[in-house]
Amino acid sequence: MDGFYEKIAEILEVDTLNPSEELANFPEWDSLSVLSVIAMIGSDYGVNLTAADLRGVATAQALRDLVTGRRGR
């Protein structure tokens, strides 16, 4: 999971990212960003998520935990 937060920061077009900050606080966190995140996680971490999976995810930390959990299955 190296570089996970950096990749999320790049999608959100910010320089740095506090993993515990609400994703909803970022202006670039929209439906298209969700698609970018899903594609990135699929290609870089081999985990296929749906938009529905991300609806309950509030922070980048929670997203990382979700991906980590799915990878462990």
Add this chain to the structure above:
Amino acid sequence: MDCAPYTLVTGASSGLGRSTAVRLSRERNLILHGRNPERLEETLGMCLNRDRHIVWAFDLKNPGELAGSLTPLLAASARSVKAFVHCAGMVTVLPMRSVDYRVAHEIMNVNFFSAAEIVHTLLKKKVNGRALTDILFVSSIWSRFGARAHSAYCASKAALDGLMRALAVELAPAIRVNSILPGAIQTPMAAQGLADPSIAEKLEQDYPMGIGRPDDIADVIEFVLSDRARWLTGQEIVIDGGRTVNMSLK
């Protein structure tokens, strides 16, 4: 060049390409193309007349190396290709702000440049004689319309249709060239989208005849490649269960 003519089907290791290969195996000798040799062998196992077909494992993300792989395959047993069906394709769901040159080029390589390079190779007399008579590209209804986060995919399929029309004129009357434009089909490529209940529900509403099956497309491909379609060339053939004529509000 004296040899039994083959039909080359790209993307034959899964989905639409696999169904097309199985359908065409009834009456044709096939070259089954795909990336993964094991999955190609699975497709071969599903085909009729197995001993008449061969497999060609090659990654279409590298079209610059394609001729160097395909040419020896044909030369090995003096094989020639009569028909070429380009089923291989990939889709990446990304907004344009995430589609850099690398991403766009990868999609274009698989969906467009590889098809062009195969045609280019098969037109060489030293490689394939004058055996080629039919070219069929599997495009998409998305080549004609827009969709959020599908810019590279839409562009690649539109490029394929543009190539189809130009080749239909350039290569007539010896070679017929057409595109098939399927709507949403139940394939592994579509599975991720269809796994989202909201997307699946919307598709069911948008498609008057429901979502298609791979065989729905394979049936038409078999016809377009046949002598019964002798005068059919240069056409985008839409097969979409009525999706593109559906203007219903609810």
